[in-house]
Amino acid sequence: MRAIVLVCIALVITGVAMAADLPTPHELAPDTTPRYAETMEWCRTLASRHPTVTVADFGTSPEGRDLPLVIWDRDGLHTPDLVHRAGRTVLLVEACIHAGESCGKDAGMIWLRDLAEQGGPADVTVLFIPIFNVDGHERFGPHNRVNQNGPREMGWRVTAQNLNLNRDFLKADAPEMQSWLALWNLWRPHFFVDIHSTDGADYQYVITYGLELRGNLDQGLTDWTADYLAVMETGLADAGFPLSPYVSFRRWHDPRSGIKAWVAGPRYSQGYAAVRNRPGLLIETHMLKPYPVRVEATRIMLEESLKHLAVHGADLRHRAAVADQHAASAAFRAEPLPLRWQDGEQARPFRFLGVAYEQVTSELSGGEYFIYHGDQPETCTVDFFDQPQVAVSAAVPEAYLIPAQWTTVIDRLRRHDVRLERLTESVSLAIDGWRLDDCSWRQRPYEGRHTVNYTARPVRERREFPAGTWVVDTAQPAARAIVHLLDPAAPDALLRWGFFNAQLTRVEYVESYVIEAMMKEMVAADPTLVDSLAAAKARDRDFAADPRAIREWFFRQTPYYDERAFLYPVAAVFDRDEVEAMPRAGAE
DSSP states (O other): OHHHHHHHHHHHHHHHHHHSSSOOHHHHSTTOOOOHHHHHHHHHHHHHHOTTEEEEEEEEOTTSOEEEEEEEOTTOOOSHHHHHHTTOEEEEEEOOSSTTOOHHHHHHHHHHHHHHHHOOOTTEEEEEESOSSHHHHTSOBTTSOTTOOOOSSBOOSSOTTSOOGGGOTTTOOSHHHHHHHHHHHHHOOSEEEEEEEOOSOOOSOSEEEEEOOSSSSOHHHHHHHHHHHHHHHHHHHHTTOOEEEOOOEEETTEEEEEEEOOOOOTTSHHHHHHHTTOOEEEEEEOTTSOHHHHHHHHHHHHHHHHHHHHHHHHHHHHHHHHHHHHHTSHHHHTSOEEEEEEOOSOOEEEEEEEEEEEEEEOTTTOOEEEEEEEEEEEEEEEEEEOOOEEEEEEOOOSEEEEOTTOHHHHHHHHHTTOOOEEESSOEEEEEEEEEEEEEEEOSSOBTTBOOEEEEEEEEEEEEEEOTTOEEEESOSTTHHHHHHHHOTTSTTOTTTTTTTGGGSSOOOOOOHHHHHHHHHHHHHHOTHHHHHHHHHHHHOHHHHTOHHHHHHHHHTTSTTSOTTTTBOSOEEEOOHHHHHHSOEEEOO
């Protein structure tokens, strides 16, 4: 049966290629994917033949390549202003963020060509990024995806700067990502699709998905997305491609351990869409399936998604507008915002289309590993742990205050379309802030940064804020993103990515002979320090045996100690009246 399906798909692909006005390079050679120049030449040819298609770019890569954007609209509309004035639903589809995972590029080219030749819905505009990671794409070769079954040659996972774009949506270090965010802010898409191929275990599914249905997306949009998924499951199954949630086993490679659902943080594509109040679909085709089959499954899911948007796009646009309004509302700020999730313990039975497998011990490495028998389908019932639990939440303040000197942080906020203002006069405010203890840095860099772990200790104090201090009012649609960027408890907070590392050090120290003399004077002036020191020693044996730590303890009691060291510069204000009373003006 499986062989017959593959043969039929191959015949369909060949027939489409022969019948099409403009066959894609992949259709002409199904085990290949085209290079950047060939891809762009084909897209420009398509646009020259069909006024519904426009080829543009949205930025330039570090190696100097244009970041391509192909626009399809039945009336040829190709600017954000015209498209939104016409009331279109905007669908953004992105391929090759990991450039070796090229299914989305080839599927998208076929899909767009068919739209151009056969027509499509009047009220949906399609934005297609055939290659996001253009520099990584041109690190082209046959050995770039060791786990993957075709194409013969493909691009590389990361950018020319060795950054993984699908870890960069919130911190936005890569020039490509900064350009992508500008594109997002201009077009304000209503639905987003990001197309990948998996690594991991073997199973029968050609295509799996990730959708944010666990509580980190606005509830109205979550309900819409659940309805969308039900339609996709039916449509893909009818086409011969049953869907599964992204396959993540509780124990690596072992289906019997059960499957778990996860919540994507905003460093990832679908997680970022969620904090910008939009549903995002992660497509993951299975790397071991033949390449033409993976492309065809992707094409069908894009086609089914567009059909659904043609019918339900108006409802999605309405819900997206309501979600933006809610994020800017007092009701949103009145509830804690989940920031970090953990695996749940509740499970339900799940019919899993797996394959036979066994666990063996290697004669060479001595380690245990799994061998999958992909030609032996094996359907079984496994536990699906699909209820992740909130691990960390944060209260949403009415505003954050950021000192003027943290310009890189302000740059990142701007890139996420955050509205910023500045104090026009100095103010004294009672604020909620944080002091940072137990700071430690990741020894090896991750995504170009030495990330920092810390304990954020809440403090409430009065501070002076001079004119020019940045005011980030959370009464705006980007509120979810703002909290993820600025609250120290957030897994992708700018603080955690190292944007405030300069604050996490001291620059003035005291000589031992100076502090020892001061210690005698301090104890003479305040004998209670003796009891306080004794209590500190009793609590911590290491401290009691460390003269340097004891001197440091005394130094902290003096006015010479730098009170700004290890103070998180960002402050939170929870009183709306205080925010409204701030003398502030909009920033350019």
